[in-house]
Amino acid sequence: MPKVVLVTGASSGLGQAIAEYLAKQDYIVYGTSRHPKSDEINGVKFKALDVTKSDTITSCIEDVINKEKRIDILINNAGVGITGAMEEIPLDEAKAHFDTNFFGPLRVINTILPFMRNQNNGLIINITSIAAHMGLPFRGMYSASKSALAKVTEAYRMEIKEFHIKMVNLAPGDFATNIAQGRFHSPLKEDSPYYSNYKKSLDLMDEDVDQGENPIKLAKKVHQIIQKSNPKVSYKSGAFLQSFSVTLKHLLPQKLFENILLKHYKL
Numbered sequence: 368m369p370k371v372v373l374v375t376g377a378s379s380g381l382g383q384a385i386a387e388y389l390a391k392q393d394y395i396v397y398g399t400s401r402h403p404k405s406d407e408i409n410g411v412k413f414k415a416l417d418v419t420k421s422d423t424i425t426s427c428i429e430d431v432i433n434k435e436k437r438i439d440i441l442i443n444n445a446g447v448g449i450t451g452a453m454e455e456i457p458l459d460e461a462k463a464h465f466d467t468n469f470f471g472p473l474r475v476i477n478t479i480l481p482f483m484r485n486q487n488n489g490l491i492i493n494i495t496s497i498a499a500h501m502g503l504p505f506r507g508m509y510s511a512s513k514s515a516l517a518k519v520t521e522a523y524r525m526e527i528k529e530f531h532i533k534m535v536n537l538a539p540g541d542f543a544t545n546i547a548q549g550r551f552h553s554p555l556k557e558d559s560p561y562y563s564n565y566k567k568s569l570d571l572m573d574e575d576v577d578q579g580e581n582p583i584k585l586a587k588k589v590h591q592i593i594q595k596s597n598p599k600v601s602y603k604s605g606a607f608l609q610s611f612s613v614t615l616k617h618l619l620p621q622k623l624f625e626n627i628l629l630k631h632y633k634l
């Protein structure tokens with residue numbers, strides 16, 4: 368029997384690639400968007416869901432369960448970016464960011480878990496980021512939201528093990544998607560003490576995403592993880608140097624690693 372997969376944020380970028388790739392591999396795939404353009408696109412059935420609105424999460428998951436009787440796999444992918452100097456990001460924007468990137472996936476997980484417990488199985492893949500492994504300059508809030516998600520995944524795993532539900536982190540490096548257009552940019556102000564460094568970093572970030580990997584690579588990684596009977600706690604996918612930076616972070620003395628980042632960002 369084909370497995371039923373729910374992918375949040377499937378209208379664009381990584382979520383779209385994952386959903387469409389899995390639909391081609393014979394999974395029954397439901398994708399979500401805050402405003403779906405159609406009931407079905409490229410083999411993916413669409414439902415409305417906003418990760419900041421609990422009622423939309425409940426009705427999406429109940430709809431899928433009523434139709435399919437189960438959800439085997441959740442890909443918690445919906446998320447947004449945020450940039451700016453830590454001192455200058457308005458606190459309201461930081462809270463809104465965490466509401467989407469951290470509390471959003473938590474809402475989806477906590478709504479789906481009773482159904483997965485009932486089935487006595489399930490797999491949840493949380494899409495974090497290489498940025499979750501290190502506090503990056505002018506992306507500190509994003510690093511923090513993804514790092515928070517990665518940490519709670521570790522805790523959830525041990526709590527839900529007895530119900531035969533598995534959870535993993537998948538940390539992408541830079542992939543070519545629309546994330547830069549959708550993210551909150553702290554305004555670049557010429558009278559800001561951070562102006563020149565923030566501008567340089569912003570240009571570099573946009574370049575990194577534009578020249579990023581093809582999202583299909585991440586979709587294939589998701590497919591590999593799904594097929595594992597005993598998945599690891601966390602996975603990475605991206606350009607070699609970005610993935611390797613996580614290993615370096617653990618191996619190198621802290622200040623040496625920091626100097627490498629400073630050099631990369633020309634700070």
Ligand SMILES: NC(=O)c1ccc[n+]([C@@H]2O[C@H](COP(=O)([O-])OP(=O)(O)OC[C@H]3O[C@@H](n4cnc5c(N)ncnc54)[C@H](OP(=O)(O)O)[C@@H]3O)[C@@H](O)[C@H]2O)c1
Nearest residue numbers: 376378379380381400401417418445446541542544545546
């Ligand atoms: N691209 C990268 O280089 C990269 C690297 C590391 C991690 N990531 C992570 O990968 C995930 C996907 O990002 P992407 O690069 O594919 O970006 P994207 O192209 O901008 O896609 C973001 C998706 O999230 C959905 N979304 C945004 N806010 C939402 C909300 N409040 N509720 C529900 N859905 C929401 C959007 O759907 P609608 O607008 O249709 O609702 C869209 O489908 C994110 O979690 C991101 O942080 C991306």
